[in-house]
Amino acid sequence: MDWASIFIYDTTWAFAVEILIRVIVMFVLIITCLRFTGKRGVRQLSIFELTIILSLGSIAGDPMFTEDLPIIQAVLIMSIVIFLYRLCTWAMTSFQAFENLLEGQSLYIVEEGKLVLDKIKKGKMSHDEFFAEMRQQGVEHLGQVRTGLLETDGNFSVLLYAPEKTRYGMPLFPKQYQPVEKIESGVYYACMHCGYVDHISEPDQLCERCENNCKEWAKALNSQIVR
Secondary structure (H helix, E strand, C coil): CCHHHHHCCCCCHHHHHHHHHHHHHHHHHHHHHHHHHCHHHHCCCCHHHHHHHHHHHHHHHHHHHCCCCCHHHHHHHHHHHHHHHHHHHHHHHHCHHHHHHHHCCCEEEEECCEECHHHHHHCCCCHHHHHHHHHHCCCCEHHHEEEEEECCCCCEEEEECCHHHCCCECECCCCCCCCCCCCCCCCCEEECCCCCEECCCCCCCCCCCCCCCCCCEEECECCCCCC
16 A cells, blocks of 8 residues: 555645645635625525535535646636526516525414424424424424424424413423323313314324324423423
8 A cells, every 4th residue: 555645646846836826716716706695695505505505615626626627717617606696596586486496485384383284294394303493492382382484494483372372282392292091081182293182082082183093192281481
């Protein structure tokens, strides 16, 4: 094994200096291009913005160390990418349909304390992923949530009920999110699949709302949210 070949190969001091210059130039170009994308480019990225960032990274990488690739070609490509970004941004602000095509639409995951199952499937997310997002925002059960929205950038926006209007809802923490084996009279229970709350007579009673004919129920909570 030739360690010199692995780490150095045919690299000369002259080419090392050239790499230094190329990296500095491309580094400055990347920062300049990101500044042209506006402030949204450095926040939580949408699919469209992530495409731009990956494109810039790919364009900038090769000229940093490829000896026969002139920097002017990278500058030209970056300029075209930024132009396309600006053009698409203008089109998104002018035409709602075009924005929906590129970035998608926000999805209502929770409405009036219950899960919107078809939107959860459309958002390609599991119950566990949703529960984790809600817990991170301090939500203990769905009865505290008036509206839960999955934004186009993957973040969750939550509107809560006023404390005095908190309802009974499906628990979101593992210890409470357990199927009951014995039914207590006068107690509310929540369907573990859709969040529907009702008085039930049997632990395997069929949920009236659930499309999957769920028969598992957890004891519903009505505690107020603590901020």
